[in-house]
Structure formats: C-alpha cells, structure tokens
Amino acid sequence: MFIVSDFVRVLRAADINVSTAETIEAGRMLDMMGFADRDLVKTGLSQILAKSESDKEAFDECFEDYFTALSFAEEQDDKADGPEASEPVPTEGEAPSTASQSPANGGLSDLLLQGDNAALAAAMARAASQVGLAEAKLFTQSGLFTRRIMEAMGLEALEQDLSARRGEGDADGVQAIEGARRKLFEMVRDYVDTQIKLRTANAGRRVREDALSRVKLSNLDRSDMRIMRGLVEKLAKRLATAHSRRRTKAQRGIVDIRKTLRRNQSHDGLLIDLVWKTKKIDRPRLITMCDVSGSVAAYAKFLLMFLYNLDEVIPKTRSFVFSNQCGEVTDLFQEQDLEQAMARAITHYGGGSTDYGQSLSDLAHYIIDDIDHRTTLMILGDGRSNFGHPGHDILRDLAARARRVIWLNPEPQALWNTGDSEMHRLGAYCHLVQTCNTIRHLERVLDNLLRAH
Amino acid sequence: MTSHTQKALTEIARIRDGFAVSGYICDQKIATALHLAQQLEKPLLVEGPPGVGKTELAKAAAQYLGLDLIRLQCYEGLDESKALYEWQYGKQLLYTQVLREKLSELMDGADTLGASMGRLNDFEDVFFSEQFLQERPLLAALRQDAGCVLLLDEIDKADSEFEAFLLEILSDYQISVPELGTIQAKTRPLVFLTSNNTRELSDALKRRCLHLYIAFPEPAREAEILKARVPELEDAVARQLVDFVAGIRKLDIKKPPAISETIDWARTVLLLSASQLSAEFVEDTLNVLLKFKSDIEIVSPQIQTLLRETRDAS
Numbered sequence: 001m002f003i004v005s006d007f008v009r010v011l012r013a014a015d016i017n018v019s020t021a022e023t024i025e026a027g028r029m030l031d032m033m034g035f036a037d038r039d040l041v042k043t044g045l046s047q048i049l050a051k052s053e054s055d056k057e058a059f060d061e062c063f064e065d066y067f068t069a070l071s072f073a074e075e076q077d078d079k080a081d082g083p084e085a086s087e088p089v090p091t092e093g094e095a096p097s098t099a100s101q102s103p104a105n106g107g108l109s110d111l112l113l114q115g116d117n118a119a120l121a122a123a124m125a126r127a128a129s130q131v132g133l134a135e136a137k138l139f140t141q142s143g144l145f146t147r148r149i150m151e152a153m154g155l156e157a158l159e160q161d162l163s164a165r166r167g168e169g170d171a172d173g174v175q176a177i178e179g180a181r182r183k184l185f186e187m188v189r190d191y192v193d194t195q196i197k198l199r200t201a202n203a204g205r206r207v208r209e210d211a212l213s214r215v216k217l218s219n220l221d222r223s224d225m226r227i228m229r230g231l232v233e234k235l236a237k238r239l240a241t242a243h244s245r246r247r248t249k250a251q252r253g254i255v256d257i258r259k260t261l262r263r264n265q266s267h268d269g270l271l272i273d274l275v276w277k278t279k280k281i282d283r284p285r286l287i288t289m290c291d292v293s294g295s296v297a298a299y300a301k302f303l304l305m306f307l308y309n310l311d312e313v314i315p316k317t318r319s320f321v322f323s324n325q326c327g328e329v330t331d332l333f334q335e336q337d338l339e340q341a342m343a344r345a346i347t348h349y350g351g352g353s354t355d356y357g358q359s360l361s362d363l364a365h366y367i368i369d370d371i372d373h374r375t376t377l378m379i380l381g382d383g384r385s386n387f388g389h390p391g392h393d394i395l396r397d398l399a400a401r402a403r404r405v406i407w408l409n410p411e412p413q414a415l416w417n418t419g420d421s422e423m424h425r426l427g428a429y430c431h432l433v434q435t436c437n438t439i440r441h442l443e444r445v446l447d448n449l450l451r452a453h
Numbered sequence: 454m455t456s457h458t459q460k461a462l463t464e465i466a467r468i469r470d471g472f473a474v475s476g477y478i479c480d481q482k483i484a485t486a487l488h489l490a491q492q493l494e495k496p497l498l499v500e501g502p503p504g505v506g507k508t509e510l511a512k513a514a515a516q517y518l519g520l521d522l523i524r525l526q527c528y529e530g531l532d533e534s535k536a537l538y539e540w541q542y543g544k545q546l547l548y549t550q551v552l553r554e555k556l557s558e559l560m561d562g563a564d565t566l567g568a569s570m571g572r573l574n575d576f577e578d579v580f581f582s583e584q585f586l587q588e589r590p591l592l593a594a595l596r597q598d599a600g601c602v603l604l605l606d607e608i609d610k611a612d613s614e615f616e617a618f619l620l621e622i623l624s625d626y627q628i629s630v631p632e633l634g635t636i637q638a639k640t641r642p643l644v645f646l647t648s649n650n651t652r653e654l655s656d657a658l659k660r661r662c663l664h665l666y667i668a669f670p671e672p673a674r675e676a677e678i679l680k681a682r683v684p685e686l687e688d689a690v691a692r693q694l695v696d697f698v699a700g701i702r703k704l705d706i707k708k709p710p711a712i713s714e715t716i717d718w719a720r721t722v723l724l725l726s727a728s729q730l731s732a733e734f735v736e737d738t739l740n741v742l743l744k745f746k747s748d749i750e751i752v753s754p755q756i757q758t759l760l761r762e763t764r765d766a767s
Contacts, residue, residue, distance in 0.1 A: 019660050025493060032492055036458035043485045051659040053500070053666055267542045
C-alpha cells in the first residue's frame with residue numbers, strides 16, 4: 001500500500017492532519033473497494049482522511065494533482081493484472097535491484113521505440129521511488145532528480161545501445177532513439193516538477209508565514225497583506241479554540257450545599273450525590289482604544305483585525321479609535337466587513353495629530369458607566385502626545401475602576417520617554433506595558449489576557 | 454472493473470434505492486459514507502448547515518436497515534448518568550426499607566460482626582444488580598441483541614469532557630461501568646454523530662469517525678427530495694420553488710433557507726393552492742423560508758429579479 005502512505009504524505013504537506021490510524025483505515029477501504037472507480041475512491045478517501053470543510057477542499061485539490069501525476073488509468077490496469085502487479089511502485093524496503101532490473105536490461109530503448117507510454121510511466125514511478133523523489137524538498141532539486149530517475153530507468157544502457165547503433169551505421173535507429181530520449185526527458189522532467197510541487201507547495205508558504213509573524217508590522221509590503229490576513233485569522237482561531245473550552249473549573253473539596261440538596265431530593269434527602277463547588281471562569285470584557293493617526297495606523301489595523309476575528313471568544317468587545325479625538329467603531333465593525341470598516345475608521349478619525357488628553361477624556365465619557373471589575377482596557381498607541389496634556393489623570397480614574405489596563409506600544413522600549421513620549425506618566429497607571437509590533441507579540445498578549453480571567 | 458469495486462457499487466446503488474423508498478433522496482457521497490460506515494464498522498460524523506437532513510439521515514438509515522433508532526440529544530451539561538446509566542437510588546432505598554425485617558431475620562443467629570458480614574456478602578449484589586439499573590441511551594444501544602442505529606445528535610452542544618467520555622464507545626464499542634465491569638456491544642451499533650459546527654470538535658473524536666459533509670443539495674436533487682416529500686406538488690412548480698430557493702441561498706443573508714424550509718414552503722404552496730409563484734405570493738409567504746427580519750428585508754426587494762432568473766432558467 002505504498003500509494004496510500006505516499007498520498008498521505010502529500011496530504012500532510014498540504015496541512016491536512018492525517019493520523020496513522022486513518023491511513024490504515026484508508027488502506028482497508030481500498031482493499032475492500034479496489035481502485036477501479038475513481039469517484040468512489042475519491043469520495044471514500046475524502047470521508048476517511050479529511051475531517052473538516054476546509055480540509056475537504058484541500059483534499060480535492062491534492063487528489064486531482066496526485067492521481068493525475070500517477071496516471072490513474074494505468075493503475076487500475078495493474079490492479080487487474082493480479083496480486084503481483086497490484087503495487088505499481090515497490091515499497092522502499094524492497095531490494096532496488098529487482099525494481100530496476102526490467103528496464104535496465106536494454107528494455108528502455110525497446111520501451112521508447114514501442115512508445116508504450118503506460119509501461120514507461122510505471123517504470124518512471126518505480127525509478128522515482130528508488131531514488132527517493134518523495135524526499136525532495138526544494139524545486140531547485142528538480143534537475144538532479146530528473147537525471148537520477150533517468151539513470152535508474154536505464155539511461156546508461158540506452159547510451160550504450162545508441163553508440164552501438166552508431167557504430168553499425170544504423171542512422172534511422174539512432175535518430176529514432178535520440179528523439180525518444182528527448183521525449184523521455186520531457187516526460188520525466190514534467191513528472192518530477194509536479195511531484196515536487198505537490199510536496200513542497202506548502203513548505204514555502206509555511207516558511208513565509210513563519211517569517212511574517214516575526215517581522216515588524218510597519219515593514220510589511222502591501223503584497224504580504226493577503227498572507228498576513230490569513231495568518232491572523234489562523235492565529236485568532238487557534239486562540240479561540242484554546243480558550244473556548246473550559247469555562248468552569250471544579251474546586252475539589254468544597255461541597256456546594258445548595259446544589260447538593262437539590263440534586264439529592266429524589267433520594268429522600270440522603271446526601272448520596274455530592275456536588276462540588278465550581279468557579280466560573282469569566283470571559284474578559286474588553287474595551288480597546290487604538291491610535292489610528294498616521295504613525296501607528298499599521299499596528300492598529302492588525303490589532304483590530306485580530307479582535308475582529310476573536311469575536312467568538314470575546315463577544316463583548318467595544319472598540320474605539322482616536323487621533324485628536326476619540327470615537328466608537330464597535331457597530332461599524334459588526335456591520336461591515338473588515339476592509340471597509342478599517343478604511344472608514346481611519347478616514348473618519350485618523351486625520352489629526354494625536355491628542356491623548358482629549359481622546360482619553362472622550363473615552364471616559366463613553367465608557368465610564370460600562371467599565372467595571374471585569375473589564376480590561378487595552379490601549380494601543382505610541383504614547384506620543386505632541387507635547388500636549390497626556391491625560392494621565394483620566395487614565396488613573398479609568399484604571400481604578402477597571403480590572404486591568406494594558407498598554408501596547410509599537411515602539412521598542414529604548415525609545416519610550418524620549419522626545420514627546422509620555423510613557424512614564426501614562427504607563428504608571430497600567431498593569432502591563434509591553435512592546436507589541438509583531439503578530440507574535442500580539443498573540444502572546446491576547447493569550448495571556450484570555451488565560452488570566 | 455474488478456469484482457470488489459463492482460460489489461461496492463452495487464451495494465451503494467442498493468442503499469440509494471432503499472433510502473428512496475423511505476423518502477430520503479441521497480446522493481452518491483452519502484450512500485458511500487453509509488456503506489463505508491457499515492463495512493469498516495466506524496461511526497459516521499455528519500456535518501453541514503442546519504436543516505440539510507443530518508438527523509433525517511440517521512432515521513432513514515434505521516428504517517432502511519430495519520433496526521431501532523436510539524437517540525441521544527446532546528446539550529451542555531450532559532453527563533454519564535443521563536447518557537449511560539444510573540442507579541435507581543429511590544427504588545434501592547425503598548427495597549431496603551421493605552426488606553428490613555427479612556434482613557434482620559437473615560442476620561439472626563450470627564453472633565459476631567464478622568459472621569453477619571459474611572452472610573451479607575452472599576447477598577451483596579442484590580442491590581447493585583440489573584434490577585436497579587436504569588438504562589440510558591448509550592447502554593441501551595450496546596445491549597440491543599439485533600444491533601441498532603445510535604444517533605448522537607448535535608454533539609457540538611455537549612461539553613468537551615463528554616466528548617472524551619464517548620471515545621471508548623466510538624472506537625471499541627464498549628463501556629466500563631465500575632459496578633458491572635466492561636460491557637461489550639452484543640452487535641455493533643451503527644453510530645451517527647451530527648454537528649452544526651458551533652465549536653470545533655476534538656481531533657481525537659474526529660479521528661475515530663468517518664466524516665461526511667452534507668452541503669445544500671443541487672437544485673435537481675432538491676427537486677427530487679420535494680417530489681418524495683410532497684408528492685402532490687406539480688413538477689414545474691417544484692422546479693420553480695427549488696430554483697428560487699437556490700437564488701436566495703446565493704444572497705448574503707444570516708440564515709439561508711434549508712431543505713426543511715423548502716419543504717415547508719412547498720406545503721404552503723399546496724395549502725394556498727397557488728398554481729405558480731407570483732411576486733405577491735412570495736412576498737406574503739417569505740416568512741416561511743426566512744427566519745430573520747433582516748434577511749426578509751434583504752430578500753424582498755429582490756423578489757422580482759429572482760423570479761425572473763428562475764423563469765429564465767426553466
């Protein structure tokens with residue numbers, strides 16, 4: 001069942017998590033139903049191996065690519081031939097000599113001359129597994145593997161045959177074989193390219209995502225935005241699943257008398273079934289205020305993007321944006337899709353130069369009745385108030401009422417308190433002040449925030 | 454074509470026909486999933502938007518196989534005693550009271566504490582026996598002689614602890630009851646789990662199941678379903694209904710109408726004996742299809758356009 005394990009490897013490269021148990025199950029299914037009906041195989045495998053809607057989409061793509069590359073029709077012929085031929089590609093454990101024997105014995109030139117494409121494809125697949133094409137990591141290796149596969153298929157014998165014919169003066173034969181060799185080269189090259197693409201298409205993306213999550217948000221290209229958006233969505237989803245699970249925590253050892261009495265009423269008041277007290281884990285109520293003036297708009301955009309996606313775990317979030325005054329964008333965010341909402345928030349509030357005093361007093365006006373011991377206030381800004389009043393007294397009042405105040409500053413710590421930065425005065429009233437300028441930082445902050453509650 | 458494949462295809466075709474008899478029109482995918490679930494003896498996890506017939510599938514399967522359907526509706530806070538078994542404490546207490554005299558008779562003549570214990574030991578299992586065991590759906594399903602169809606409905610509504618508790622049943626078809634030992638399924642039940650995807654299910658659960666995603670059906674298949682469910686409906690009207698609903702599903706609305714709503718709408722058409730869809734009729738009965746005011750507001754200005762498209766299509 002080399003086919004199954006190899007296909008599973010391709011699926012894993014496409015970010016579908018397939019377990020060993022599922023691989024075995026897939027093998028059982030193919031044993032049971034055979035390869036003959038393509039649709040049946042596809043449906044069956046997809047039900048066994050792909051376990052979510054997005055996985056199924058990725059699965060369909062992989063299936064089409066993989067089984068075109070392997071030429072499905074030829075496989076069923078092999079299957080029909082009998083048990084010996086049922087594995088078109090030998091497993092890696094088998095002695096390679098048996099695999100390479102048939103084409104190496106001068107068979108390659110015969111195959112080429114006869115134009116037996118099916119047999120050629122089979123020989124090619126066999127040679128590919130022999131040279132370990134499945135291990136290829138980079139597209140730059142394609143030349144190397146093309147050469148190796150051709151050698152494994154018996155290129156040497158072919159060359160000898162060619163020079164022998166040249167010696168005999170068989171011009172027609174020489175021409176025919178040379179033509180066929182070029183064709184073979186094209187074929188192998190194509191095959192290798194498809195295979196490598198199948199296995200490494202996602203590796204590149206993964207490296208890129210990894211790098212992007214560490215790069216400073218202000219240094220992002222416009223072209224990276226699309227990948228970034230996907231990345232943010234993925235991280236938000238990860239946080240959401242990690243924190244949506246347990247909302248109560250049992251406190252072992254303390255009996256909840258009221259609940260116990262009620263539960264045991266049917267036992268005539270005998271306390272048989274004890275109920276332990278549980279502690280409810282509150283989901284945080286979050287109020288965010290983002291600076292959207294030119295200098296930090298890029299960061300605000302990502303924070304808001306994150307919050308937009310975190311909606312499931314933190315349902316009661318109120319969002320505000322400010323530059324020289326502060327305005328609420330909660331409704332805007334709920335009603336419109338992200339791009340539009342962002343653009344409107346920035347054009348509407350992002351014009352002026354930052355005025356922390358005015359903005360904080362605006363914010364206090366909006367939220368003072370809504371802020372209580374469960375509320376976390378999160379402020380994203382560089383703390384640069386253009387030498388105006390920083391509004392730290394207002395922040396002090398807000399902090400006294402809130403559970404926590406978190407300040408995320410996109411500038412590195414070394415730049416705080418230089419020039420017009422008021423971090424020392426504003427930061428004094430915050431429970432946490434942190435540099436936050438990459439997606440990694442953002443994820444860590446939000447993870448802590450969710451865990452602390 | 455090999456004989457295995459031939460056999461599987463025949464079996465799948467038979468399932469489709471069998472389901473059609475009981476009024477459930479299924480496509481190749483659904484039938485294949487069912488065939489695989491039977492052959493590989495694996496539970497089948499069915500996902501899809503609400504109202505595409507996930508629960509119906511289990512019912513139809515039970516009918517097709519001629520087995521009982523045992524259903525467990527999942528909800529937050531569902532636990533072992535509701536899902537698996539419970540001791541009937543009340544009954545146990547009552548019996549102890551009634552049998553008190555008998556018990557003291559039994560104890561008569563035993564001089565030492567040890568001797569009384571010895572005598573009691575002989576009867577130890579009386580109060581923890583089958584008689585006092587209240588079966589809940591999971592246990593009931595395992596103890597069916599002929600096997601059954603077990604439906605765990607809306608598994609995503611249950612807590613993740615309960616999900617973990619299910620793993621033993623799903624992979625080995627057995628459960629451990631401390632007082633009785635491990636109970637093996639007499640005949641392995643065919644298990645269906647349905648989920649509306651309100652939360653992500655754990656990988657462990659997904660790994661143990663086959664996964665079937667049912668999407669909204671193609672118009673042609675939906676028309677077939679309508680035909681099976683509302684036989685009095687004329688073909689042309691059915692087709693029109695289905696095309697119109699397909700049009701609505703393409704709009705950006707909160708809750709797109711499901712198959713069950715299309716069926717309700719078809720019944721409405723019959724009830725009001727409308728011979729074809731007019732803009733007026735649609736306007737008046739839109740609330741059968743759409744369950745949110747905001748959705749109705751989005752769709753109603755577009756009724757004319759949608760109807761025109763439907764007419765063009767037919």
